[in-house]
Amino acid sequence: MADIQDLAKLDGSEVQSSLPELMGAFSFALDLTEGQPEGHSLRACWIAMQLGERLGASRDDLRNIYYAAMLKDLGCSSNAARVAEVYLTDDRSFKHDFKLIGDGIGPALRFVFAKTGRGESLLRRGTAIVNILRNGPQIVDDMIEARCTRGAEIARLLRFPEEVAQAIYSLDEHWDGGGRPAGLKAGDIPLASRIALLSQVADVFFTNAGPQAAQAEVERLSGSWLDPRMCEAFSALSKDERFWSMLADPDLAMHVVTLLPEEMGIPVDEKFLDDITAAFGRVIDAKSPFTSGHSQRVGEYAMLVGEALGLDEAQLRSLRRAAMLHDVGKLGVSSQILEKPGKLEDDEWNAMRSHALRTAEILGRIAPMRDMAHIAASHHERLDGKGYPLGLDESQLALEARIITVCDFFDALTADRPYRSALSVDEAFAIMEKEAGRAIDPRCLSTLREALDAPL
């Protein structure tokens, strides 16, 4: 464990949260991405730790199990757009429901046919199904590979040891060798991956249909997907009423935080929190090919404007974090809507707009980000009060919110979108000038323009 501790102590300016608290709070964003009920990652972590302790896992193994189970879905946003594109459906409900169909080609195919292109024209639906029939295994291989690789990469950005990254990489491996991405078998699969997969299955069935459904599914998958020894341990745990009541406890997050007592003492300093923010910025941007690098760039532009406007170091730090996480709520929006090339219907538009409030909800859970939650969530507000989510006006919009709005607008205009190609910098500024004083702050706009014009 020394590696995390040493890296965390960079400049001594600690934030008021421990690593488990921060990861637990961020894990709600991952639940959104997977279309799972709120708290799924925390429940999976709790189940995993009960299993790990029962199986006599070492202290280091327990640490790996803890973070692998809590952050197993770090890479999931990277295949969201592809799921929506291939199956012509809402990626979040598709992923949620797919986890409930269990093992075997037959049920999987029936599910895919039933779900693919529902509500679409016969031609679009037929074309999609033919594509899946022709290229199905390759499509699934690619999607799982993207998810595993991205998940492991982000775990490394979060400074976790290689064992945690590998455990996340191997989450979809099955005990009988029929999993992906490497087809590992039995004991070759990292212990933390085996435990995290069982915990995922157990929580998905528990939240969907209760304890008996979870027990039945784990039993059914014993020896195929799941390690039989772990299934026996799970069966023993299942007999304890408290196991299930704890899973339904609204204060579970508080209990999960205490499961690794020594980790509670790990200080997270400001630099570490910056890195955590950047890593989750990558999770957000992976949700759509059109937003690749968006969070990072909005963060950089906001720093340029904030510095030029005289914000102090602490204000700049908060501004950058809010700018990098302003779209975290998009993880809860269907990629079918985010990627739609045409005009959005009313209900789609409402779903799209909901991302701003979701941003406030998610950041509001993260103690050192709480003060910035409403700033980050205001990036679609307008000076004239006609924006969303709250319709705030000039008198209610903080300088930091105005800065992020201008930077977000500029980056959106200068990047490709599903419905248009990227505009040139001049074209973007011409459009933005027309909105100055109505939607966006003229001083922030001119500052961004000057900062980008400034010689290097």
Ligand SMILES: [Fe+2]
């Ligand atoms: Fe947004």
Ligand SMILES: [Fe+2]
């Ligand atoms: Fe944005």
